[in-house]
Amino acid sequence: MKMKAATAVLVGLLMTFSLLAACSNSQESLSQTNAQTDNPSTGSGTANPSGIGAAAGDTGQGALADNAKETPRNETLYINGLQWGAPTNFNLLSGNPAFPINYGNSRELIYETLFMINMIDGKLEPLLGSSYTWTDDKTLKIELNKYAKWSDGQPFTSDDVVYTYKLGQKYEINWTSYWDYIQDVVADGPHAVTITLKPDNPNKLTVTESIELIPMLPKHIWEEIEKKAGNDLAAIRKEFNADPVGTGPYKIYFYNDQKITLIRDDNYWGQSLFGKLPAPKYITHVIYKDNAAGDLAFKNGQVDVSQQFTPQVWKMWESGAPVKTYLKDAPYYLPGSMPSIFFNLSKKGLDNADVRKAIAMAIDYKKISQLAMSGYSADMKPSLTLDTPAESKFVDQDAIRPLQWTTDVKAANELLDSIGAKKGKDGIRVLNGQRLGPYDIECPYGWSDWNAALEIVAQSAKAIGIEIRTKFPEAPVWNNDLQTGKFDIIMNTPAGSVTPANPWSRARTIMYSKGVAPIGEMAFWNWGRYKNDRADEIIDQIPTATDEEAKALYTELTKIWLQDVPSIPLMYRPWVFYTVNESVWKGFPVDGDGSNIPPQIAMDGAGIKALYKITN
């Protein structure tokens, strides 16, 4: 009895100390942070505390030092935030390959794309492809770079492009969906490719997206792998691909469950394109246990480029660390997506557009930006487009302005009064016999900025007499609820990346009802099951419309969206975070340096040009 008592008191004190210790900036504090989430488990008394604690300690920094393949600090660029577990494989077709093969980010390191997207101006810059032209509305002609080579010395040709595209036709993989719009891809001599679109569904926008997103695979290697696997995708997925052959400037050098290191390919063909080799000889992605551990390492200069959400990033340079973000002042990062809440339109109460609009008007967006995003989100101007020069030009801003909502609790209350939703005794309104709440609002646990945003939404709704309760399950549960429609209100990002297909792709994700399964079955967009025939029609028309027509269509669509409120954007979020620590590498691109190099983690799309700019 006494022993138990003593242990428990000790554990209580230990919890205090472990949290205290995390405050210091020393190297040891990292492993302390790692251990601290496990520490409280010792509190239950009857559980065996030492077993859990010890296991947590092993994941700390200590084990890292024993690694054989240490690389010189001044030749290595350290990054974090793109890989969170031990690497699974380096096989692009496997579904979940590790950094730097993961689809759609860090995409120019090993497997390159034909063109590089630049998020500043939305333009595509040449890489493996030197130019592309639409010869007519259904034909895209791409010229390839004649000097491009695979890292094993083989030349990169149009056969590889055709082969890679057609893998998507043959198997169910990341770029299979483009074949909904593509009729055929044919080689036009060794250095040119022609893509023809389906006459009944000629979506130029998504096909343009494909040339900056699909990573090129070497035909001579993957044909062998296919043959070995008997053309069976399940067998191809098992291929580990430990030493991937790509056209990119780096090769895999070393990996274990704590880091992945790449080494520069000094024979890289791109020297002819960029004029030189990228500066870092090695690139190491350190795999941290959680955000806090990664942030601490970054602050201490153990990481150079961080793709993590860092709360109150300005505190870092205020305390003297040589840390920079792309923009010098708030919002510090370029906006790239709009995490939004989606309403289940079959729920009583939420099926009323005025109720949804009242919620939209009650939400304190400033507070969300301040508290959830550390101020990284600019003023909310609700629209289907981001408030950036690249996207806002698609919509007639003056035409939608009268419909855009701003935070106005008084007006929201008046709106609810006007539709006859009276407050009950408990302060919650009742509309046509239906109490407005409790509604659950859902997002995964641990996505701290989202968790905070939803807490604020719940608070805001209280002020207008609508009861909203937060619910933070584990990510797989949330994902299932999202797709099957088992939610009242749910948070997700519609079409979150910067591509030539946006804002069309975002509008489709929010509003397009064709092909959306009913509630109970899986839907991959329009999770709230919104349905508006005119909206469907517009979304069908936009991809083939001229610029002029498209603007009118986007404007009309945005008006429908602003009236019906199927979703509410809560914040502007950077597409990727890009925070750099210049204690080892200097000269990272920032806003206003005239380089036009986008803040894409220094290794994704046109962002990779940063690697040619930095110096020791």
Next chain:
Amino acid sequence: MTHSVRILLKSPKFLIGAIATLLMLALVVIYPLVNKSDPFEMKALAFQPPGSGLPLGSDNFGRDLFLELVYGIRTSVAVGLIAGLCATAIGLIIGLASGYVGGWIDNVLTAVTNMFIVIPSFIILILVSVSVNSRSSLVVALIIGLTSWPWTARAVRAQTVSLRNRDHVNLAKISGHSTPRIIAFEILPYIASYVVMAFILQVASGILAEASISMLGLGPYNTISLGIMMNWALVFEAPVSGAWWAFIPAAFAIAVITFSLYMMNTGMDEIFNPKIRS
């Protein structure tokens, strides 16, 4: 009874524990009457240091941490009490039944108890918390209570077995008293002091268990408890921001509550256990 209380009051350990607990409870009851603000109200910027208007600063949501702390202690103590009551009641019933009745009932109940002792209760706690869909503080309290009774059951059984063959129990049996009556009047008074002490310990470990499970992010939704406060501080990287006020007071409050409860327990142990009493 009055004699026991008088001895108790002479024990400095018990006094310290009792006074600390009472002070804490008084604060929790009185402060919300003085400051009627909503503890969920986000009134300041994130992680404002302690200063005028915010005695303990603000948390990541810009909420008043002192107000949160008061409500947090309230929830945590309530969860601890419910869990403690639940665990003690189950432990007592199982312990008495298996100890007094004996036979195959004893075998079965002892086997069940042993099983629960062998399986780490914290793991069960985590698994149940993950799978339960609606987690209110009452549900969390019940889960904790349902997983932490075995030690009480075992100790009560041991004491009951040793009491079962005492003369006064046999006398009651011969006099034809019913089994429940014998348990209530001949056995229970002799283990009452132990049960009270066990209850206090269960409350303390209930509070710790709630804090642990909440800190892992598996705590109750839509409420404030000490563990949840620490969890938010962790998730929002308060240590990285140097915002010690976001977690030290909560951790300290947990330490003070459990410490004072353990002091009470130790004080009582010294009084009721003649071997220790000096």
